[in-house]
Amino acid sequence: MTTTPSTAPETVDVIVVGAGPTGLLLAGDLAAQGISVTLVERRPHRTSNMTRAFGVHARTLELLDSRGLADELIKTGTSLSSLRFFGKLSLDLDRLHTRFPFVLITPQYEVEQLLERRARTAGVHFRYDTELTGLRQSTASESVTAELREPDGSRAALAARYLVGADGMRSPVRQALGLPFPGKSVIRSITLADVRLTEEPDDTLTVSGGVDAFALVAPFGDGWYRVMGWSHAHQATDSSPSDPVDLEELREITRRALGTDYGMHDPRWISRFHSDERQVPRYRTGRVFLAGDATHVHSPAGGQGMNTGLQDAANLSWKLAAVLRGQSADPEALLDSYHAERHPVGTRALRSSGALVRLAMARTPLRRAVRTLAAAVLSTVRPASDKTIGMVSGISIAYPAPRGAHPLTSKRAPDLSLREGRLHQLLRDGTFVLVTPAGTAAPASPTPLVHAHWRSDRATTLLVRPDGYIAWASEHPDPADLRAALTR
Secondary structure, eight states: OOOOOSSOOEEEEEEEEOOSHHHHHHHHHHHHTTOOEEEEOSSOSOOOSOOSOOEEOHHHHHHHHTTTOHHHHHTTSEEESEEEETTTEEEEGGGSSSSOOSEEEOOHHHHHHHHHHHHHHHTOEEEOSOEEEEEEEETTTTEEEEEEEOTTSOEEEEEEEEEEEOOOTTOHHHHHHTOOOOEEEEEEEEEEEEEEOSSOOOSSEEEEEOSSEEEEEEEOSSSOEEEEEEETTOOOOTTOTTSOOOHHHHHHHHHHHHSOOTTOEEEEEEEEEEEEEEEOSOSEETTEEEOGGGTEEOOSTTSOHHHHHHHHHHHHHHHHHHHHTTOOSSHHHHHHHHHHHHHHHHHHHHHHHHHHHHHHTOOSHHHHHHHHHHHHHHHHOHHHHHHHHHHHHSTTOOOOOOTTOOTTTTSBOOOOEETTEEHHHHGGGSSEEEEEOTTOOOOOOSSOEEEEEBSSOOOOEEEEOTTSBEEEEESSOOHHHHHHHHTO
8 A cells, every 4th residue: 555645635525446337327427416526547548449348238228218328329239139049048138128128239338438428527527547556544534535646657645435446357446445356267268359240140149059169149230240259179368478369269169159150350359358256245345335347247148247337336326425415314324235235136147147158168968958958948938038038137136125115115116107207217317206196296305306196096106216226115105204215
């Protein structure tokens, strides 16, 4: 840990470390609520066409819709309503009860550019090419100080009420906290590229495997395709100069797995990486939080990594804003709920993506038989298929509800059609939305909220959190219970 400069550090409400999708969404959310935010990023500011993440699932699109961003992002890619695995299993996403019954295939940099524009417009202060070198927390001053190395090599200090590390798998924030990152390497030497194809495959996302290889092909919709492949025969050290990756290797892997390489050519980039399964034991340490890949990493199977990180950000941002604006009766409990709600979701993402990649890598007759059986069950048993689709898309994610709470509490609220508009549109103010029967007057509220009414004669009263989950529901609402839910 470096020595703190003698001058008093600059102070902001929140420091976000890491300008990937998770950090950008979080910073933009906070700034939109009037919170002063500085975003620190080790890399210089530039746009790269090299990106590993490429799929945006339905639940993430819903969160972007509640920020007025989904329609713009959809224009950058192609929407796929089915996923095909192992030649026999097809998951039909159009059965999802959402405005977005598909997976959007678009490069991660399109997500980042959209979120950066929003964050800048909202007032986030960016410090690129700036490295975090240490952290200090102070109980007495109720602050955390980030020690930084500036682009010219000089040192600086930046203090804040809270700090969020959204700085990736090798997170300097996590390391500064001394937190372990337990887990293991699951699969080595995955080859990844964006290419042109002479033969166009079906307009779907395809994952399949042979005896000793598997591959994924996904269309971006603009003539480029994401191809990912692994073969037991190619187990180079990641990015090893002595064994560089080339297009012929990916062609061979794809032929082994899919029976054809589709005439792939002209890669705009090609890379090799390995995949770990790891999760940090706690997402909060005092005034410091972790989000995205700093908390959980797993195989790219199912495309859940970026989506889980964005959903981490949406969960944490409104809670930090409520605490900083003095709108929570129990700030510590509200902030602790971030770990309580999101850690189990990260665990499920590790397990589901791990199961999928292990099925794809099946080499023994027994494991391949298990894969065949799993594909048959998911193809023919509707409840099993719907459960899988809900999990991968994020639509079925729900949080633990208090004992005795209404059955809808802590579940995702669908995009309800209300007298005042769609729910996702009403959530764009970043506040709670209270839905009551028609003709009901707006109640007195200790915090800002949007009051809306059912179009139908439904009698249930719903309080929807800023992240689109139901905070409270009742058929016979008590004003005291409502006030408690708003400030919980």
